[in-house]
Amino acid sequence: MDQLSDDRSFATAGKVQPGNSADMTALDLSRLITAAADTIADHAEELTALDQAIGDGDHGLNMKRGFEAVRTEADAFAAKPLPEALKAIGTKLVMTVGGASGPLFGTLFLALGREISADPDRADLTAAFGKAIEAVAARGKSQVGQKTLLDVLQPVHDALAGGMTAAEIADIADAAAEATVPMKALRGRASFLGDRSIGHMDAGARSTALLVRTLAHIIGDKG
Numbered sequence: 001m002d003q004l005s006d007d008r009s010f011a012t013a014g015k016v017q018p019g020n021s022a023d024m025t026a027l028d029l030s031r032l033i034t035a036a037a038d039t040i041a042d043h044a045e046e047l048t049a050l051d052q053a054i055g056d057g058d059h060g061l062n063m064k065r066g067f068e069a070v071r072t073e074a075d076a077f078a079a080k081p082l083p084e085a086l087k088a089i090g091t092k093l094v095m096t097v098g099g100a101s102g103p104l105f106g107t108l109f110l111a112l113g114r115e116i117s118a119d120p121d122r123a124d125l126t127a128a129f130g131k132a133i134e135a136v137a138a139r140g141k142s143q144v145g146q147k148t149l150l151d152v153l154q155p156v157h158d159a160l161a162g163g164m165t166a167a168e169i170a171d172i173a174d175a176a177a178e179a180t181v182p183m184k185a186l187r188g189r190a191s192f193l194g195d196r197s198i199g200h201m202d203a204g205a206r207s208t209a210l211l212v213r214t215l216a217h218i219i220g221d222k223g
């Protein structure tokens with residue numbers, strides 16, 4: 001389990017093909033959405049506490065509200081071809097998460113939907129994810145090293161590109177979120193604190209790592 005060692009592992013997530021596999025796809029994407037919403041709900045208080053330390057404390061509730069809104073329409077999203085589903089999820093997140101994170105997480109899914117094929121293999125996913133990260137960086141006028149979700153997204157992309165297993169990718173995401181602790185925030189509300197932002201994990205980096213572990217667990221155990 002937890003293997004992402006070949007293309008088939010990723011191809012089974014969000015796969016759209018004629019016949020029965022389209023039904024399977026709907027179930028898979030619905031399951032991914034439900035698991036993501038569960039994870040965010042389970043960790044909402046932790047995310048809030050992280051944001052209270054160096055932000056305005058709204059991250060947990062904002063993310064929970066957004067992912068609950070996506071959960072409500074999980075079956076409708078899952079019935080769409082993967083690119084359309086991702087764009088619809090992104091739009092929903094933009095509308096419902098709010099704060100600073102809504103546009104960033106929304107852009108991630110919107111751009112992923114624009115770039116990905118309906119039946120992606122690992123190489124397709126990696127390329128689309130890279131483009132989506134560029135879109136998030138442009139939207140946030142930020143870059144890696146500034147104590148944001150990009151500090152998790154980029155290592156995850158590199159791990160995908162490097163052929164890591166799902167379990168390894170999840171661990172890399174956790175370590176990357178942990179690595180934001182000693183960073184000084186250079187973007188977002190936390191940057192107002194200057195050096196006082198050092199010593200706390202970025203809330204967006206943590207929520208990103210949580211989502212990566214959740215998705216990797218579900219996608220990975222299909223390989």
Ligand SMILES: [Mg+2]
Nearest residue numbers: 055056058059
């Ligand atoms: Mg906040």
